[in-house]
Amino acid sequence: MVYRIHFTVQDLARTRVAEAPMPLHELELAARALQSRGQPARLDAWRHRARAQLSAQARVALALMPAVGYSPGFLSPAKVGAIEDLLEQVRSTPRERVRTSLLETADRHPSLPRWARRLADDASLFAELCTGLSDLHTCLLAPYWDQFTELLAADRTLRVQQWLTGGVEQLLTQANPQWMQWNSPVLEVRMVGGADRDLYLDGEGFLLIPSMFCTRAVVTDGRPVCVSYPACPDQRPRELTALASVSGQAGSSGTSMLLGRTRTVVLATIAEYQGCSTKELAARAGIAPASASEHATVLREAGLIRSLRHRNSMLHSLTPLGLVLLNSSEGG
Incomplete structure (x- = not known):
């Protein structure tokens, strides 16, 4: 059974992703x-x-x-x-x-x-x-709120990239393909409770809400109509099974790996160009793509950046820990 959400041109123009946690x-x-x-x-x-x-x-x-x-x-x-x-x-x-x-x-x-x-x-x-x-x-x-906030920011990076490369159609198609299917101008959302219904947005827009605990798609029939979906599902297991130790991951071994000049440049570049691909990172940092990938891996393992795969690219963004380290080094 499905919810069929009917879009007008105005609704497509007013489709957006939640900008902050709810x-x-x-x-x-x-x-x-x-x-x-x-x-x-x-x-x-x-x-x-x-x-x-x-x-x-x-x-x-x-x-x-x-x-x-x-x-x-x-x-x-x-x-x-x-x-x-x-x-x-x-x-x-x-x-x-x-x-x-x-x-x-x-x-x-x-x-x-x-x-x-x-x-x-x-x-x-x-x-x-x-x-x-x-x-x-x-x-x-x-x-778990800090981890959820970080996860939502990472998911938004991915959704922005989808919107930039494929518009609203790609955003609706790829946000939650297991439970949501876009058949223009209708978004079909599979429901586990047996509900079968047509919802008409009537120009009031549509909101996608990434969630840490949602594992399917949940429709909220308000104004605007909202659909919650799993945020970065391939990364959530680590967020939920290792939460007790996340705050302690800023250990000296991770920080000491950042003392080199090139790696500091890479971190600063990611901070300035959030969501950049490895190729873009290499060009802006003035290093080879292979070197950029290597440095990004070290930064990611130290908990200073988060990387998401989009098609054939890896998109990099700063974590709160990375921001703290970068700000402290600039302040020093």
Whole structure:
């Protein structure tokens, strides 16, 4: 079964990729991944840690975010911002909107907990839900937020390259080919919940949202319509299985490898020309392509740059660690 998303010329012109993380939207996707039995084995360690840390209030919030199906829209808006500000917006949601959102969810999700129907009128229960939402973020996302931000930046580098070389058509075709298929002017999104539906964008645009925890495609039927997709899926296993040691990877052995002048030039060049290919890097740094590839490999293994393959090219961008090192060397 599929969602068929119909584009107009105006919608194609207004198609874009999320420019920054959306904490509550990603939290819903993480909550779904936590409960889904069909998720990859790479999430097992994360699931085990998270389940052991869930508070009673977090489980209340989790009950409204099923593995498959609908959840109340006011809980997980697709908005950019600090998590504290977004949680405060949830706490301030007008009760009439809470009531309407719950009725809409109940129509689509018959197994919605019976106690949820009291949320609009029970201030104490609603406060417990909001506390649970905050606890859920602390448990599922907060420890991994820096890695997610870095992953999203890397994914945007790849999507920009796709847009530059093939336009919106290539962007929609390659963002998530396993679950999304572009048959102009319709984007078909495969659904696991059996939904079969036509969505018309009506000129209001379309938003792609890269996600660390999404492993398929998730449609958010709002304005604009959003589709979440796996960000750089070939790199996510390392992000999720080695997160405990990521912050310690700036060891002396990695840094000492950067003391040479040429490698410093390569790092600075990547910082100035984010997303450059190895060929472009070599030309701008004034070295041979083979040498540029060798230096990029060392920088990548030291955690200072990230490289993504696009067609026959490797695209290089700076990591936060690389930026810190570069800024400190310039300051010295």
